[in-house]
Amino acid sequence: GAGVSQSPRYKVAKRGQDVALRCDPISGHVSLFWYQQALGQGPEFLTYFQNEAQLDKSGLPSDRFFAERPEGSVSTLKIQRTQQEDSAVYLCASSRLVAGGEENEQFFGPGTRLTVL
Amino acid sequence: AQKVTQAQTEISVVEKEDVTLDCVYETRDTTYYLFWYKQPPSGELVFLIRRNSFDEQNEISGRYSWNFQKSTSSFNFTITASQVVDSAVYFCALVNSGGYQKVTFGTGTKLQVIP
Numbered sequence: 001g002a003g004v005s006q007s008p009r010y011k012v013a014k015r016g017q018d019v020a021l022r023c024d025p026i027s028g029h030v031s032l033f034w035y036q037q038a039l040g041q042g043p044e045f046l047t048y049f050q051n052e053a054q055l056d057k058s059g060l061p062s063d064r065f066f067a068e069r070p071e072g073s074v075s076t077l078k079i080q081r082t083q084q085e086d087s088a089v090y091l092c093a094s095s096r097l098v099a100g101g102e103e104n105e106q107f108f109g110p111g112t113r114l115t116v117l
Numbered sequence: 118a119q120k121v122t123q124a125q126t127e128i129s130v131v132e133k134e135d136v137t138l139d140c141v142y143e144t145r146d147t148t149y150y151l152f153w154y155k156q157p158p159s160g161e162l163v164f165l166i167r168r169n170s171f172d173e174q175n176e177i178s179g180r181y182s183w184n185f186q187k188s189t190s191s192f193n194f195t196i197t198a199s200q201v202v203d204s205a206v207y208f209c210a211l212v213n214s215g216g217y218q219k220v221t222f223g224t225g226t227k228l229q230v231i232p
Contacts (some may be wrong), residue, residue, distance in 0.1 A: 033219060040223030042121075042208050043162075056219070091161060093216070104218060108154075108162040 002026065006092050012115045013082045019079045021112045025094030032075050033106060034067055042090050049094060071094040084114045089107035089113050119144045121211050121223035129229045130199050138194045138226045140209030146170075148214040151185065151192045155206045156225070165207075168192065169214075199230045 005024045013019050021042075025032050025089070030051055035043035036059075049054040051072035054099070068073040079086055093106040120143040130136045154163040156203065166176065168185050176183050180197045196203055209223040 031218075035220075037221075040225075042210075042224045043220070045219045045223070048219060091162070093220075103168065105166075106165070106212075106218070106220060110159070111162045113160070 004092055004094055004107050006090075006112050008017050008112060010113050010115075011023070011112060012117065014117055015084060016033070016081050017109055018078065018080045019114060021079075021090050022042040023075045023077070023092030023094075023109060025073065025075070026096075026107055027073075029094035029099065029107075030072075031091040031095040031106075032069060033095075034075070034077050035093065036041055036061075037089040037091055037111070039088070039112070046090075046101075062081075082114075084116050087116045118222040119146075119211050119213065120219055121209050123223035123226050125226045125228040126224075127229070129231060131232050132201060133198050136197060136199050137229065138196075138205050138207050138209075138228070140192045140194065140223060142190050142192065142209070142211050144211060146161065146213045150212045150214065150218075152210040152212065152220070153183070153192075153194050154210060154222075155205045155209045156208060162208070183224055183229055196228075196232050199228075201230050203227055204230045217220075 007022045007082040018083040037043040046059040047067045064080045067077045089111040091111045092109045095104050095106045097104045107108040122141045122155045123215045151168045155163040175187045184193045206227045207223045211221045212218045
């Protein structure tokens with residue numbers, strides 16, 4: 001497909017486990033974003049990549065959260081020693097350009113629903 | 118700092134009624150974009166509309182219409198003759214025009230259309 005894909009769609013983890021969430025952006029898209037959406041809330045920005053460079057990680061809630069995009073395409077969001085408050089939907093979005101006008105729309109993936117027991 | 122406020126948490130309407138979803142935003146930027154997204158129970162964010170800060174023309178697309186008023190920093194969304202398939206959570210969002218354009222979302226309004 002031509003859209004943003006994420007895997008797994010659902011993940012259940014026991015408290016203390018490490019998890020890895022994958023995002024496949026649209027091919028050729030330079031920008032990649034991760035958002036966290038808690039239940040009943042709007043998505044909140046976590047981090048941003050321009051190609052392989054992580055230019056903004058100001059939204060990562062703690063040092064247990066780590067994201068990478070080593071080859072400038074697929075990205076992985078890793079959460080170490082998961083806590084119950086990490087339960088949320090994690091959304092990935094990509095856009096074609098770095099900045100600019102209307103052509104730089106973000107396309108969202110379906111999200112990964114993480115439940116920490 | 119940017120902020121988007123959707124004061125209506127949940128709205129219920131009977132099918133075929135019109136409904137307006139409110140959105141108020143705050144930004145220091147003079148150039149920005151406003152969006153509405155629909156999030157059905159499946160969870161995926163569906164893009165509905167984008168409006169840039171220089172274009173205050175109202176827009177109509179089928180049963181959907183949007184009222185952008187820069188003077189009151191509002192970007193309201195109206196669904197005419199609502200249908201059950203309109204039931205979803207709707208998010209208003211703001212993007213600054215510079216930099217890498219991270220999206221600031223409101224908290225969403227859950228719309229339930231009752232048959």
